[in-house]
Amino acid sequence: MDIASLTVCEAAEGLRKRAFSSVELTRSVLDAIGAKDGELNAYLSVDAEGALRQAAEADAARAAGADGALLGVPVAVKDLINVDGQPCTCASKILEGYTSAYDATVSARLRAAGAVFAGRTNMDEFAMGSSTEGSAFKVTRNPHDVTRVPGGSSGGSAAAVAGGEALAALGTDTGGSIRQPAAFCGCVGLKPSYGRVSRYGVTAYASSLDQVGPMTRTVEDAAVLLQALAGRDPRDGTTLDVPVPDYRAALKGGLKGLRIGLPKEYYIEGTDPEVMACVRRAVDACAAAGAEVVEVSLPHTEYAIAVYYIVATAEASANLARFDGVRYGHRTASPESVFELYAKSRAEGFGTEVKRRIILGTYVLSSGYYDAYYGRAQKVRTLIRRDYAEAFKRCDVMMTPVAPTAAYRIGEACDDPLKMYLGDIFTVPANLAGLCGLSVPCGRTAAGLPVGLQVLGPAFGEETVLRAAYAYEREVRS
């Protein structure tokens, strides 16, 4: 049995029954990484020694009577989430060689649950991108077709989970960075509502949009991980004090009576017909299983990309200022002045896309332009949020495509940033509105590429999203 390809729930069951130990499970994951990652490039670094030590500790704890859904389960972590003592490069040269000095809250919670940190996954530099081609270190390949991208920015996490190199992984989603790579790689990716999961210790890209979430092989696994991650954190003032429900118990509600909204602005020309066909088939199957399908409207959808690229880059321009070569990270050799230290360290350390977004963000905040760009974007953001609030009065969840296309070829979209930005059209609004959203595989194209179904829910509506996705995955999907 290839235990590295188990789901988290299956692995937990095996550990509980002593079918295998955490050390064995972890070793099998490390072996899978050794065998496959030369081609997939999902990981930036692997901490075999640390992982096996944690696994041995988990086994000892279990022998002493401990148990838990994640006790002894190896997970991969996107390389911008701090795990004390491990690298945290954010796939950027500016943080090459940087070692985390502390645990992010999500890391601390997984650690407390007994999870094992197997390694750090590749990503677009500072999470800015949709293909993972923006990594300063390596290009991750899609396990379903190694000539294609895994999506991004959490492409390493998606490829690791889909490619058998991790049972589960953490990703972050600022404009679709969990859901889109999950769709491209054929795994489950959940972006929680803004304020559901702590951002403390997660290197910030756009603070008002970023969320950490699980990337898994099943919806149930996503529920199990979210259970460990969710909840108010005193270190992150933007987390909300909303009770954390039992997500796994919420899975079983079924589709009967569930109102599924289809936002008409998401069912438009321009989406790949094969992708659209898969999504339509999924919705029809849900309707056949007892769900009620209603059309809803989100009239400000067309502005979402513009708003996103103003808000996200503005916040990024400030968030990335700290990478200045003074306290840590890359510092240019023998600068003549402190200003040259900043200019050269940053010019040498940041990649093209990161520079592009910092410049864009600096511009939209600059004196004389603030009202026209940032100020107006915030107003439109409010309108987008209202659109969703209105639409969710008529439905419990929405179902849409995750991305307009399936995974494209490596190199195909890199020289056209605008085209790549437009690929985020279906995922970005959820971040702007603070909603939760999940990507679940819903078929394949003729070329065998996975297609994702996006299930969107209102803020703190994770239970309903998980319930719908679980029912689709278990009962409806053929």
Place this chain on the structure above:
Amino acid sequence: MSRYLVTIGLETHVQLKTATKMFCGCSLRFGAEPNTNVCPVCLGYPGALPVMNREAVRLTVVSGLMLGCGINRHSTFDRKNYFYPDMSKDYQISQNTHPLCVGGGVTIRMPEGERRVRINHIHLEEDAAKINHYARHSGVDFNRCGTPLMEIVSEPDLSSPDEAMAYLQALKQILLYAGVSECNLEEGNMRSDVNISVRPEGQETLGTKVEIKNMNTFKGIYAALEYEIARQLAAVSRGGVIVQETRRWEPDLGETQPMRSKENAHDYRYFPEPDLVPVSLDEALVAEWRAALPELPAARRERMVAEYGIPEYDAGVLADAKENADFFEAAARQCGKGLGKTVSNWFMTEVMRLLSEGGRTIAECALTPEALAELVALVDSRVINGPTAKELLPELFASGGMPGALVKARGLGQVSDVSALEGLVEQALAANPKSAEDYRAGKKAAAGFLVGQVMKLSKGKADPQLVGRLVAEKLAGQA
């Protein structure tokens, strides 16, 4: 030549007296080894997030209430973006659009009368790190980085360096009364930047404003203002123009100099801080803080006059420093009715003399209000005389303790036994027949000399009033 008017406004940064930093749990102990009171948050490590220090919010609101400001029930924080090695995140979390306090003012007392200096607003922000310059390099000490810093921005209502001083003194006094800051200038608790312009008399619009930074003391601010006024007046009276710029006070040169243009041309690109939710202050909470406000210095002066029967002048001197007024009140309360003025006399003459001789504050000496109260009571009940009390004071100052115990241990109680003193009076008269003769010849001052002689014979322990009476009786009897 036309006359010119001077317009001055101040931006005063006050470090708040909280136990921990503005956005993290690091200690604010002054004088720690560099970079020991630091953590991922105040060092700006990747992923670290700020958490609001509620106490800093309270202290700012309390300051605002003491200064008569309006309190914004809904207040927000913003990022002020600029690169400098003293900023760990290369942005400062500050308040740009919705500060905690707006309006208010400070009353200053000038020779020509009282005047109200308006406050524009008070906002809360984080202090930067401290940069130390060495011969070949510079070092950044992040211990100070993230200290809660309240910025009090005045309206341009001041017209001379003296008024600026009066404003700062009054402000400092109120903040000390409010208990929100140590206001220790040496430790950098209170720092001001000034804005200054000149214009010909009769011109409505203000002249071009120059900002001056880098004054660490009130004296420095005064000197910088004097220099800058003279510089601007010289320029405009020659027909020159004032350039809008930021200048740095160079204390060693005694002049202001323009800062480099790179430091000058800032576009701070303010935008709302997404990591912090807005501060909402419900009415009940503000009302609670308002009800617990300490007295203002002016109110205290009035109350002390009424409560202790001391002259207004005394009340003014005592209330000047809150700790002196606290000390006086504690001692006067213990002494009870009728002795307020006596306690005030002791404090304002003997205690304040010892303080100024030792260059210390009342908090820094060992004398307690209880000890001063007991000393005054011992004199009042004629257990000891005034000179003995004056001799005891320096010891109580240096080593503490209670005067009653010292009097007992050393047998310093004054001699009020008539029969014992009569013997000494006779001894004195016998030894100084000339004085007795002078007295009888009409030189009444001779009696004072004789009293002094008796005091000497008693080694200072005789009750001087009783001795005076006995000497007078004796001389009268001999006549």
